[in-house]
Amino acid sequence: MFKRWADSPYQMAASKPLSKWVVWAPVLTTSVYPYFLNAFHTLVTSVEPGAVISPVYLLLATVVMLAIFSVPAMGFALACQRITRQHNAVAQLKVRRLALFIICAPTLYCFVGVNLIMLGSPVPDEWFWAASWIGFGLYLSRDGSGLQQPIRPIRAMPALRVAHGIAGAIVLLFIAFHLFNHLFGLAGPQVHAQVMEIGRTVYRSSFVEPVLVIALLFQVFSGLRLAWNWSSVGSDNYRIFQVGSGVFLAVFILGHLNAVFVFARTYAGIETGWDFASGDPVGMIRDPWGIRLLPHYAIGVFFIITHLFSGLRVVMLAHGVSKSGANKTWWGGAVIGALISLLIMLGITGVRLS
Ligand code: HEM
Numbered sequence: 001m002f003k004r005w006a007d008s009p010y011q012m013a014a015s016k017p018l019s020k021w022v023v024w025a026p027v028l029t030t031s032v033y034p035y036f037l038n039a040f041h042t043l044v045t046s047v048e049p050g051a052v053i054s055p056v057y058l059l060l061a062t063v064v065m066l067a068i069f070s071v072p073a074m075g076f077a078l079a080c081q082r083i084t085r086q087h088n089a090v091a092q093l094k095v096r097r098l099a100l101f102i103i104c105a106p107t108l109y110c111f112v113g114v115n116l117i118m119l120g121s122p123v124p125d126e127w128f129w130a131a132s133w134i135g136f137g138l139y140l141s142r143d144g145s146g147l148q149q150p151i152r153p154i155r156a157m158p159a160l161r162v163a164h165g166i167a168g169a170i171v172l173l174f175i176a177f178h179l180f181n182h183l184f185g186l187a188g189p190q191v192h193a194q195v196m197e198i199g200r201t202v203y204r205s206s207f208v209e210p211v212l213v214i215a216l217l218f219q220v221f222s223g224l225r226l227a228w229n230w231s232s233v234g235s236d237n238y239r240i241f242q243v244g245s246g247v248f249l250a251v252f253i254l255g256h257l258n259a260v261f262v263f264a265r266t267y268a269g270i271e272t273g274w275d276f277a278s279g280d281p282v283g284m285i286r287d288p289w290g291i292r293l294l295p296h297y298a299i300g301v302f303f304i305i306t307h308l309f310s311g312l313r314v315v316m317l318a319h320g321v322s323k324s325g326a327n328k329t330w331w332g333g334a335v336i337g338a339l340i341s342l343l344i345m346l347g348i349t350g351v352r353l354s
Contacts, residue, residue, distance in 0.1 A: 018091040020141050023098065026078055027137035030102050033071050034109060034126040034292075040064040041291045049286075068106075068295050072248070075102030079240045094140055096231050101136075103244045104251045106295040111255035113292060114263050155229055164222045165311060170215045174203055175304055179340060182277070182301075185347025187354070189274040192347075196273065213257065220250045238330060242310035245303040252300045278348045285349055294345065301341040309333025 043061045047053050053061075079099035101108075112132075113125050121128070177199050184192045202208055223246045230243045264270040274280065279290035309330050316326040 018095070022095055023140045024137055026074055026098065026102055027133050027140070029074060030071055030105050031130040031133035031137075033068070033105050034129050036064055036067045036071070037109075037291050037295075038126070038288070040068060041285070041288050044285055069299075071105050072103045072295075072299060075099045075105070076241070076244055078102065079244055080237050093232060098136075098140060100227070100231060100244055100247045104248050106292070106299055107248055107252040107255055109292050110296045111251060111258065113289065114255065114259050118263060118267050157226065157229060160222055160226060164219065164226060165315075167215045167218045167222070168308070168311065171212070171219055172308065174212050177203070179301060179304075179344065182344045183340070183347065185274075185278070186343060186352060187347075188352055189278075189280070192274050213261075216253050216257065220253050223247075224250050238310065238313060238327070242307065242314070245307040245310065248299065248303050249307055252296070252303070255296075256300075283350060294349070297348065298341050298345045301344055302337045305337030305340060306330075306334050309337070 040061060043057060043064060047057060076099070079096055109125070109129060112129060116123070116125055116128060181192065181195045181199055184195045203212060227243045227247050227250070230239065235243070260272050264272045264276055270276055278284055279287045279293060282290065284290040284293050309332075312333070313326045313330045316329060317323065
């Protein structure tokens with residue numbers, strides 16, 4: 001299954017130096033990601049709640065929202081692009097892994113924000129974020145040695161892949177309920193809380209909760225190992241999506257567990273119900289800190305569903321299903337993921353069905 005690579009893993013690619021802009025353009029764009037969020041927040045809060053939004057503001061807010069989502073999309077575009085194929089192996093690898101980091105920007109920014117609060121940092125999150133990305137850009141653009149190294153061949157890792165799939169099935173039981181629960185946000189906080197109470201009797205029980213957390217941590221670290229392996233070679237866009245969404249989910253899950261267990265329940269003593277999830281009473285959109293949760297949750301929900309369908313596609317191909325059939329199933333999963341994500345986000349930002 002690995003022989004489809006146009007450029008063999010062993011191939012020594014040309015040693016043309018990589019243009020610094022291939023690194024700096026995406027790094028600098030990602031470094032201003034928080035300012036896109038701030039701009040959206042400023043635009044939305046300049047209109048009083050309940051007031052009619054002028055078309056100009058609506059257009060501006062839409063453009064800025066697109067800019068927010070274009071940052072992880074740029075990560076995908078960079079991971080899928082072919083320009084680095086003409087460059088040496090180390091440069092290819094560097095850009096591909098940078099691209100994976102950029103995909104994670106929305107969830108990494110939440111992770112950074114939660115930890116800076118707990119550390120009592122006086123430095124604004126935006127500055128910390130921008131300085132870290134510029135530092136990362138300097139690190140990546142230094143002239144490294146070993147630029148002529150060949151790309152190392154990927155390892156099949158069948159046992160780890162099977163274990164990742166089995167632990168994923170356990171985790172799926174919780175996630176299916178958890179997302180179903182969040183859909184009830186459309187019916188209002190009370191109904192959402194009632195459904196959560198029912199689920200909590202199971203997933204917060206003294207036996208289930210530790211098993212769930214261990215299974216999730218296993219998913220994170222086994223997934224990162226697999227992603228490190230797969231990212232060492234170029235691939236088709238479906239596989240790149242599987243790896244990219246997996247890396248995002250690894251950061252998302254670590255950050256989400258940190259926010260729920262460490263920040264809310266231990267550090268701040270906050271009840272992790274509706275208000276914690278939605279940022280109420282101010283609301284996710286109107287809160288200058290909370291606005292970052294919008295792309296974090298929206299993409300998290302979309303990726304958890306599409307990542308599962310990416311795994312299903314690989315299993316289907318391995319069982320002789322035609323490529324077009326497997327790809328159509330993946331696209332069906334992407335539509336379902338986008339719809340569920342949209343519905344949850346509408347509920348969490350205040351839209352009610354009745
Ligand atoms: C819109 C998206 C999401 C929101 C708003 C959200 C919100 C929450 C909230 C409020 C809790 C606390 C639950 C409680 O106190 O009973 C929680 C717990 C949790 N969430 Fe999420 N979540 C989202 C998506 C996800 C996803 C995609 C995953 C998995 C990848 C996930 C994994 C977890 C886990 C493992 C817990 C801990 C459960 C426990 O208390 O034992 N969440 N989440």
